[in-house]
Amino acid sequence: MMRKLTAVLILSIGVFIATIDATAQNVSSLRINEAMLFNTDNYVDNFGQRSPWIEIMNIGYNSVNIANCYLTNDLNEPKKYKIPSGDPKSEIQARQFMVFFADNKTEHGTQHLNFTLDSTHRFIALLSSDGTIIDSVTLPLLELNQVYNRMPDGSPSWEKSFFSTPNSTNEGRFEKTSSGEAFLAFDPSGIIMAIIAMAVVFAALIVLYRIFRTIGKINQRSAQLKSAKFAKEQGLPVTSQEVAGEVYAAISVALYLYETDTHDQESTIITIQRVSRLYSPWSSKIYGLRQLPHEQRRRN
Amino acid sequence: MEQSSGFFSFLLENLSQFIAYTGFANVTWGHGIMILIALAFIALAIIKEYEPLLLVPIGFGIILGNIPFVPGFQTGIYEEGSVLNYLYFGVIKGVYPPLIFLGIGAMTDFSALISNPKLILIGAAAQLGIFGAYMAALYFGFTAEEAGAIGIIGGADGPTAIFLSSRLAPELLGAVAISAYSYMALVPVIQPPIMRILTTKKERVIRMKPPRQVTKMEKILFPIIGVLLTTFIVPSGLPLLGMLFFGNLLKESTVTKRLADTARGPMIDIVTILIGLTVGASTQATTFLTPKSVFIFILGAISFIIATFGGVMFVKIFNIFLKEGNKMNPLIGNAGVSAVPDSARISQMVGLEYDKTNHLLMHAMGPNVAGVIGSAVAAGILLSFLY
Incomplete structure (x- = not known):
């Protein structure tokens, strides 16, 4: 309840500040x-x-x-x-x-x-x-x-x-003069534009790379700690090796195939050997066919 | 008798007027050439299945745009008040490209990139094509604004090309868009020879480490950090980058499935139809068949070649600094251009030619989606310098 109230309060303050600012x-x-x-x-x-x-x-x-x-x-x-x-x-x-x-x-x-x-x-x-x-x-x-x-x-x-x-x-x-003309006057060959722009693109993506490398490392570390704790609790040997994505993919595919393995037609095997099948009322033809009405005669 | 001759002359006059209004009476060689180009696009899309979702609407749009007519009846795309003109509004005002980016964001899985963040840098390196073509265009005498619009073809990203050229050089929009989409469709033809020339047999069979598992938190953080970072650096890229990352957050948050489904499904389909058809229709022979358009096509090819070169060479140079076992296969370098997912598919296909068990697709998707971000950032830079 307290959490909800705090959230509502923060939201209201945010909206208020945004309105004032606007x-x-x-x-x-x-x-x-x-x-x-x-x-x-x-x-x-x-x-x-x-x-x-x-x-x-x-x-x-x-x-x-x-x-x-x-x-x-x-x-x-x-x-x-x-x-x-x-x-x-x-x-x-x-x-x-x-x-x-x-x-x-x-x-x-x-x-x-x-x-x-x-x-x-x-x-x-x-x-x-x-x-x-x-x-x-x-x-x-x-x-x-x-x-x-x-x-x-x-x-x-x-x-x-x-x-x-x-x-x-x-x-x-x-x-x-247009921005383009002004830029062209200083950079007629376009080399300065190329260098600046490539530097900016690289800078933006390098920062993104650094951030996600750090986040990735933190995540891996926390996952290792979790698995070590779990192994310790279960008395299992501690392994620092991460399970590869391919293993997860193989397990997922196997599970998917297992779970979606429903079919209308059973697999059949053709054989020359004599096969005896146990009688089961579930597969009996008698129960699958429409029964003809029995003729009943009144006996006087 | 006099009355009937009056009627016949009236009929004849109307008939001759009708004939004068038909396409046959107004057709020029230009219209014929453009219709042939349109048929080639449609054939490429249907027979070769090269980017059919784009080439069929564009091809048909070219046909619509090149039906000869007498102006003044609110028919053509450039005539105010015509239906096509209203639809074209979304192109010239840059409405459609951000909507397409929203859909792309909602259908893109950035896991490959998050699991191996160094792949992001390939997406930056491949933007070399944009600025190589910019320099080449300046050399051929185009203005700075026109050169910027032409250069963006090298980003291999149709919506970005349309967005930027609608701002910098609206008169070249048709040629730039057609060139960008044509070369995107021809990625399977353009890129493999360059990839083979630039790599050795040993490099082509490099096996990359399988990507690690990416947590949901990382996937949610990516669009938030991505948008804050890139748009703070290049605010002019906001319409494209904002929508791309917003779409991705809709997908990854998993609580807005309906919105994500709409963005990556019906909405992107509708906008693709509109953008393809109107861009195609904007290539009226009178405005399109000019020497400038020919130059734009040549420069577009150059930009794709430079972009592929930039991506592949960057991986090769980067590999020098990487330890054995961490090295990247340079065949994924071509995927730095943002033709998603075609260029990543090319990495996979060429990779399989040399090692049937080395699947590069997952790794190539990293630079491929990074290319989308990179080209949007590059467009933002061009816009802030030249607009």
């Missing part, structure tokens, strides 16, 4: 990816107005719902702007972006914050629904229409740039 995994994938302090000739909102803006990126590979998270420009007031949950737009797809306007005009929609950014308010923080800081950044003093962005997207390194990319990747201005 939630954390979701919003923890959000990053402040780009921000503009002074917008005079840049990104225009749906109302044709320009204001400071903040771009949030989902660096994960699953969509994340940003609803109920908080944005603030002052840590003394961490829950300054709660992102409403009723807006279907609050879902940010994998590796995608969402722009918020720091224009203090919440009446313009859920993506318009209730605070602004300027030379004295350059701090931005994104907090989860329970108030934990997911990401924060203090913008340096930027020039007009200059952005402060992560390069590459979602990375820890920031840089100033006049190449603003709201709702899009910060790496857009660079020619993107």
Whole structure:
């Protein structure tokens, strides 16, 4: 009973931790990816107005719902702007972006914050629904229409740039080379790939080999100890030699043949010698044939 | 009179349109060649019994894919909305290969490997074919991604080849898959001469120690340790390795017999039908009959030869460090390629030619199943470097 309770408890704790972790995994994938302090000739909102803006990126590979998270420009007031949950737009797809306007005009929609950014308010923080800081950044003093962005997207390194990319990747201005092309530039013959890959394959399988060699030895040792103990108890001579698999196979086959040796037809022997068979009612034909009904006559 | 001539012209117009839509009106030499290849596959499968479970669906799929038609009626495999296109989704998104690996895991007995773990290393050595072909493909001017997809043919593992090429070079998927399965079917033709060339008569009659008894605990631990270890090293191999070891745990735990039976029975059969048919159908003459495909076939053969060479030579070199009595028969080296169980069967057949009482099958199954793990790990490495 105690064991069962412990198992249930461990399972429940496991599920609880996994759930917490899964939630954390979701919003923890959000990053402040780009921000503009002074917008005079840049990104225009749906109302044709320009204001400071903040771009949030989902660096994960699953969509994340940003609803109920908080944005603030002052840590003394961490829950300054709660992102409403009723807006279907609050879902940010994998590796995608969402722009918020720091224009203090919440009446313009859920993506318009209730605070602004300027030379004295350059701090931005994104907090989860329970108030934990997911990401924060203090913008340096930027020039007009200059952005402060992560390069590459979602990375820890920031840089100033006049190449603003709201709702899009910060790496857009660079020619993107595929991983294959990049690898080929360093390894045109493929020899480095061959050496590295073979080394990794060997390393993985050597570790597997070592583990199972050790497990095998432990098993053999414990089997020997068991058989020695049994032999001692039974007073039999102790033998350290392991029974070969072939012996087990032969015994198994013999047992199988013995157990499945059921047949409908008995084996017969043809002989010229006179054979006498003892009478047995079980083999008597009389009992195997249908008996004709006896005619009974009434005698008067 | 005027009405009847109008009717006849209408009929004629429709008839000529019907004729224009028939396969006969649209057939090209390419279609003819591909249909002949399909018939050859089917003949090999039925007459020679070379991998019939794969070659019959693939062969028939090639026929389906090369029936000439007028595009636009949601008929062909590459036309969005067609039935074949929906089924092909499982190939291009890499859904089928992990499911096949689940079935393979549920039907594979790793006892031979567990009882003699050094056989695992042969499975690693035979992956040399993959990277040999990768280098050769680069030399012939293929891009790194294409070279990776071609190289994996040397793993002699159809599902892995499909999985990797669907990621790295989807345009070569048909040629890579057909090449991989063709050479897997031709293992009895390709491998024995290489094995004979590389070994001496004395080596061919080496008797190996019979495998020891493997406990149930070891069999259960194998998939758990295997998956943790291999996927922690190569997480990109997770779909294949995860499913392989999961299938094996279903089998070895003995408490999920129904699940294991489904995975190794009806499920793998269904997926094999779908993967075979759709891969075959993806070889439409227009996309398949290109010089690249010819190169892929040549490189595929090279990769199989290198893989066999790698496995056999590794055993020979390994033997130098082993004590007398512990030595391995180099004829099991070819089984390091993961064409299960065909290459292990080749070890047995060639071994019996030189010693009628030396049965190598059980020993060859070790490197054979290790090859499956090795090629999935290799695919994971290629994916992480090139994708």
